[in-house]
Amino acid sequence: MQNRIEKAKNIKLLILDVDGVLTDAKLFFDEQGKEYKAFNVRDGLGIKLLQQSGIQVAVISGRASKPVALRMEMLGISLVYLGQADKGKAFKKIIAEVGCTPEQAAHVGDDLIDLPVLIQVGLAIAVQDASEYILPYVDWQTRLSGGQGAVREVCDFILQAQGKMSGMIELYKKI
DSSP states (O other): OHHHHHHHHTOOEEEEOSTTTTSOSOOEEOTTOOEEOOOOHHHHHHHHHHHHTTOEEEEEOSSOOHHHHHHHHHTTOOEEEOSOSOHHHHHHHHHHHHTOOGGGEEEEEOSGGGHHHHTTSSEEEEOTTOOTTTGGGOSEEOSSOTTTTHHHHHHHHHHHHTTOHHHHHHHHHOO
16 A cells, blocks of 8 residues: 555656546447447546646547547546557657656556556556456556546545645635
8 A cells, every 4th residue: 555655646647548447438329320428527526636736637548539539628638649559659658748757657547458558657557347467567456447436536546645635625615
């Protein structure tokens, strides 16, 4: 536990997978092929809290998706890399753009496609229902599953580790 708290204290960038992390990994399509996704609103608030505290948030997804692009725009996330078969390459681009080291980044993933990023970041995280094959490579596994508040759990953990959660609570008490 202490090791992951120490790692979380240094995080300047949180990188999220989408399907299976920000969603429950289900894909919904109508008869015309239009895609639908459900996002947890608490995850969204957690992301906003991180951003307000000065931590940047990025998304790397193996799939390109209009609903994902729209949701990321709503959340003010500009570092959005969709349709990335090679997430390791996208990770290197994001690190260069943000100007932080890999050790200052955390990644939340759920399956093998996330492994190239998980093995490079300072804090590697898997959601509760992640593939068992990535678990040996992560520092922590959330209590909650993807799409069920796991991202909020991660955001709160980072904010608490950095001593910023009480400031966020005070900020919202004044609104």
